[in-house]
Amino acid sequence: QVQLVESGGGLVQPGGSLRLSCAASLSSGVILGIGNIHWYRRAPGKQRDMVAMMSSNGETAYAAPVKGRFAISKDNAKKTLYLQMNNLTSEDTAVYFCEIDRLESSRGPWFDSWGQGIHVIVSS
Numbered sequence: 001q002v003q004l005v006e007s008g009g010g011l012v013q014p015g016g017s018l019r020l021s022c023a024a025s026l027s028s029g030v031i032l033g034i035g036n037i038h039w040y041r042r043a044p045g046k047q048r049d050m051v052a053m054m055s056s057n058g059e060t061a062y063a064a065p066v067k068g069r070f071a072i073s074k075d076n077a078k079k080t081l082y083l084q085m086n087n088l089t090s091e092d093t094a095v096y097f098c099e100i101d102r103l104e105s106s107r108g109p110w111f112d113s114w115g116q117g118i119h120v121i122v123s124s
Contacts, residue, residue, distance in 0.1 A: 001027040002105075002113040004098055009118035016088050016122070022081040022098030022115050026105055031079050035102035039072060039083045041094035041120075048097070052083060065091065088122045095119055 008020040020039070024031060035056045042048040052062045052072040060072055071084040081098050098115040 002100070002103055002110045003027070004100065004113055004115035006096070006098055006115040006118040009096065009120045011121045011123065012088055013124050014089055014122055017084070017086045018088065018120060020083040020085070020096055020098075020118060020120075022083075024079040024081070024100065024103065024113070026107075026110075029105045029107035031103060031105055033104035034074065034076065034079065034081075034100055035104070036100070037072070037074060037081050038099040038101070039070075039081075040097045040099060041092075042097070042117075043091075043094040046094075051096070085120070088120075090122050093120060093122050 003025045004022050006022045008018055012018050038053045039051045040048050041051050051066055052070055054060050054072045062070060069087045073082045095117040097117045100113045103110040103113055
């Protein structure tokens with residue numbers, strides 16, 4: 001079973017920065033590769049929206065509200081995804097989720113794996 005554990009969230013003042021991390025692990029077997037990755041967020045009272053994505057070949061895309069402020073990346077050796085968030089505003093307050101659409105392991109592929117979600121609160 002795939003586990004995605006997020007960290008790095010919390011309270012930050014407007015204009016500040018945070019870096020979210022999402023560490024992937026398996027209950028058994030070895031991770032051999034990570035496919036497309038996504039970060040989503042769900043703001044209070046709103047639906048879950050995609051924030052950023054990175055394809056397996058490194059191409060990135062961002063939602064309009066975060067373009068130029070957020071950056072998605074991954075460290076294949078550490079099996080960890082990142083979301084660098086700069087110049088945060090109150091509109092960025094949300095629960096953030098990481099997702100891997102396909103994860104290759106020594107025991108076969110895993111599809112559509114999600115983190116548990118982490119809170120980001122932007123407030124003075």
